[in-house]
Amino acid sequence: MKLRRAFYARPCLEVATALIGKYLVHRIGRRQLCGRIVETEAYIGQEDQACHARFGATKRARVLFGPPGHAYVFLIYGMYDCFNVVCEAEGRPAAVLVRAVEPGPGVEGKTDGPGKLCRAMHLSRAHNQLDLTTGHVWIEDRGEPAPRIAATPRIGVDYAGEWADKPWRLVDATSTRLSRKLSAAPG
Numbered sequence: 001m002k003l004r005r006a007f008y009a010r011p012c013l014e015v016a017t018a019l020i021g022k023y024l025v026h027r028i029g030r031r032q033l034c035g036r037i038v039e040t041e042a043y044i045g046q047e048d049q050a051c052h053a054r055f056g057a058t059k060r061a062r063v064l065f066g067p068p069g070h071a072y073v074f075l076i077y078g079m080y081d082c083f084n085v086v087c088e089a090e091g092r093p094a095a096v097l098v099r100a101v102e103p104g105p106g107v108e109g110k111t112d113g114p115g116k117l118c119r120a121m122h123l124s125r126a127h128n129q130l131d132l133t134t135g136h137v138w139i140e141d142r143g144e145p146a147p148r149i150a151a152t153p154r155i156g157v158d159y160a161g162e163w164a165d166k167p168w169r170l171v172d173a174t175s176t177r178l179s180r181k182l183s184a185a186p187g
Contacts, residue, residue, distance in 0.1 A: 002138045008068035008087045012094040015087040016042040016170050019139065021147045024083075024101055026121050027136045033121045035101025035111055037139070038147075038175035041154045042168040043084075044094045050160035053093030063129050064093035071137060073118070073128040080115025081124045085132060085139070099155070099169070102177045113179040147172040150182055 003022065008015055017040075025034045043051035052061040052074065063072045064086055072084040072095050084095040101111045101121075109120035118124065123137065132138050150173040157164045171178050 001143075002133065002140050003069075005067070005069040005133050008085060008132075009089060010087065012042045012044045012087050012096060013168065015085070016040040016096045016168065017149060019085070019096060019098070020149050020170055020172050021144055023104070023140050023142055024098060024117075024121065025138050025140055026123060028122060031106060033106045034104040035107055035117065035121060036104065037098055037101050038172040039098075039100035039178050040170050041097040041099055042094070042170070043097065044088075044168070046093060048160070048166075049163040050154060050157035051093065051095075057093075061093065064095055065091055066129070069131060069133045071127050071130040071132055071135075073123065073125045075125060076115070081118040082114040083118055083121075083123050083127070100171075100175075100177055100179045102175060112177050148174055152182065155180055 019037050019040050022037050023034050046053050053064045057065045067090045068087045070086045072086050073081050076082050084097045086095050088094040099114050101117050103111045107120050111117040111120045127137055130137055150171050151167040152169045153165050154169045
């Protein structure tokens with residue numbers, strides 16, 4: 001079942017957690033690519049120094065302030081697209097980065113990182129602002145049991161000071177397709 005707007009119109013951390021185990025789907029003509037989401041990161045509000053909204057509603061970040069349930073796709077390092085879903089109430093900028101998926105039928109290539117999954121699933125900035133509740137890219141719930149979820153600090157946001165240490169990276173703790181393995185628990 002395709003997720004409805006109400007799913008995204010919730011606090012960002014709730015959405016980031018609830019997306020684990022859901023399926024990202026991209027229909028290209030008669031072909032359908034899908035992957036089970038196993039890793040996300042939350043970016044919450046203008047105060048979050050790792051969030052693109054920290055500079056306000058710039059041309060790049062304007063979509064973050066829009067209605068929930070839309071795609072935010074941006075370019076990083078001048079070469080990788082990153083797929084996010086806008087969440088929370090309109091006017092409150094927040095998004096969840098989909099960092100990794102377990103590839104399903106039709107998906108070729110690695111999907112254990114945000115740039116890799118965009119390449120493998122043929123997602124690009126052309127999908128920026130796409131409505132995920134009505135478009136040819138969507139996220140669906142297949143009624144599977146919720147996986148065991150672990151939280152860690154986000155990856156690659158060291159510039160964000162204290163915000164870099166927020167445990168806002170959520171992962172399926174049993175997945176082998178994460179962008180970075182979980183550290184072993186001290187024992």
